[in-house]
Amino acid sequence: MKHLCTSEEASEIVEQYADLVYKFALSLSKQKDIADDVFQEVFLRYAKRKPSFENEEHARAWFFTVTRNCCRTHFTSAFMRHTAPLEEDIPILQKEDHALYFYVMKLPVTYRTVIHLFYYEGLSTLQIADILHKKDATIRTQLKRARERLKVILEGCDIDEIL
Amino acid sequence: MKSYKESNKEIKVDDLLKQQTIQKMISSVPSRSIVWKKMWMYAGMAAVLLLLLTGGTHWMQELDRKEEKGTLQSVGADQLSLDAYIVPLDDQNAKTSGAMDYDGLWKTMTAKEQRYYEQRFPALKKLSIPEGYRISASEFQMFYDNNESGYPDIHMGMTTENGDDGMVDLWIQDDRIPQCIVLNDKGKNYLDYQLLIYADAANQSYTAVAYKDGYRYEISSWKISQDAFYQLVKSILI
Numbered sequence: 472m473k474h475l476c477t478s479e480e481a482s483e484i485v486e487q488y489a490d491l492v493y494k495f496a497l498s499l500s501k502q503k504d505i506a507d508d509v510f511q512e513v514f515l516r517y518a519k520r521k522p523s524f525e526n527e528e529h530a531r532a533w534f535f536t537v538t539r540n541c542c543r544t545h546f547t548s549a550f551m552r553h554t555a556p557l558e559e560d561i562p563i564l565q566k567e568d569h570a571l572y573f574y575v576m577k578l579p580v581t582y583r584t585v586i587h588l589f590y591y592e593g594l595s596t597l598q599i600a601d602i603l604h605k606k607d608a609t610i611r612t613q614l615k616r617a618r619e620r621l622k623v624i625l626e627g628c629d630i631d632e633i634l
Numbered sequence: 635m636k637s638y639k640e641s642n643k644e645i646k647v648d649d650l651l652k653q654q655t656i657q658k659m660i661s662s663v664p665s666r667s668i669v670w671k672k673m674w675m676y677a678g679m680a681a682v683l684l685l686l687l688t689g690g691t692h693w694m695q696e697l698d699r700k701e702e703k704g705t706l707q708s709v710g711a712d713q714l715s716l717d718a719y720i721v722p723l724d725d726q727n728a729k730t731s732g733a734m735d736y737d738g739l740w741k742t743m744t745a746k747e748q749r750y751y752e753q754r755f756p757a758l759k760k761l762s763i764p765e766g767y768r769i770s771a772s773e774f775q776m777f778y779d780n781n782e783s784g785y786p787d788i789h790m791g792m793t794t795e796n797g798d799d800g801m802v803d804l805w806i807q808d809d810r811i812p813q814c815i816v817l818n819d820k821g822k823n824y825l826d827y828q829l830l831i832y833a834d835a836a837n838q839s840y841t842a843v844a845y846k847d848g849y850r851y852e853i854s855s856w857k858i859s860q861d862a863f864y865q866l867v868k869s870i871l872i
Contacts, residue, residue, distance in 0.1 A: 511655045
């Protein structure tokens with residue numbers, strides 16, 4: 472019986488992109504359990520489809536897109552539509568030490584997405600626009616608004632500095 | 635207070651989760667149902683071809699007549715209740731998954747690619763939004779805030795029955811809306827004239843997928859009220 476992936480292939484790809492997928496999924500879902508599910512789903516999709524990547528940037532973009540799609544699919548599932556949204560559940564971090572992270576988690580998903588891709592993954596607004604299927608100007612506006620919201624929460628702190 | 639980046643760096647992926655994922659990737663085998671699905675698809679296509687050949691033009695005429703009886707054409711704009719076109723929840727989920735399957739996302743249309751498509755499809759279909767479409771002043775302001783170009787963030791995609799890409803040139807009065815996108819997910823599972831409205835309340839974003847006149851339309855907009863979006867969809871589809 473032919474399997475989708477060899478052990479080496481699977482280990483290599485999971486090791487390489489685990490952080491990218493998991494942290495993005497956690498940022499989008501705010502729930503550890505959902506991030507765990509999405510994590511597995513993304514790599515299973517990879518194993519089933521075996522996409523060929525032109526370069527590293529292409530591969531990263533593929534993983535970002537599929538992670539986002541898996542999260543969206545999860546949140547549009549019948550179960551989620553009939554379930555009240557939960558508060559964020561990220562037991563990995565302590566709220567006291569990582570207040571800013573939890574403030575970001577309070578933002579709408581649109582803003583969380585751009586904040587994560589821009590400030591953590593270090594993508595340009597143009598790259599984010601390509602991944603999110605939006606215009607560069609829209610991404611810049613969303614970033615600006617996300618910063619403004621955080622600024623209100625943090626009472627005038629220099630957001631660029633602390634992000 | 636730690637920065638967002640520092641907090642993220644402290645998040646580690648559980649080794650057990652990694653191991654479970656790797657095991658699943660190794661133990662997965664190509665689904666038999668996919669193989670069967672393909673076989674049935676080929677068998678179905680062969681049967682349809684045979685029918686077309688034997689049935690001749692009479693059958694085609696029947697089909698054409700059937701298409702012309704589409705619900706969207708048989709009701710006026712004022713009578714159309716979009717609620718009637720929201721597919722049942724179970725179906726909606728199935729179709730939402732299809733709509734969300736962005737395998738073809740790499741065909742995302744950027745400004746650069748837009749020129750390519752304009753050259754590829756010289757005869758663009760022009761759609762004018764009739765006067766029935768109105769948005770409130772505050773919504774219009776939101777559109778302006780969101781787009782430096784000053785255009786509403788409305789996307790229109792069009793796919794022919796054969797799955798070929800199409801393109802829609804969308805106009806509101808004399809203003810052309812340039813950021814139309816081409817989608818090509820070739821979603822063959824939708825029925826004629828079926829309309830799906832997918833709403834993301836948190837983002838105030840909506841997507842409507844509909845078939846009309848042999849074309850698949852996908853209309854999406856962001857930062858818009860539900861009423862305004864419904865009105866937009868009505869204006870375009872009627």
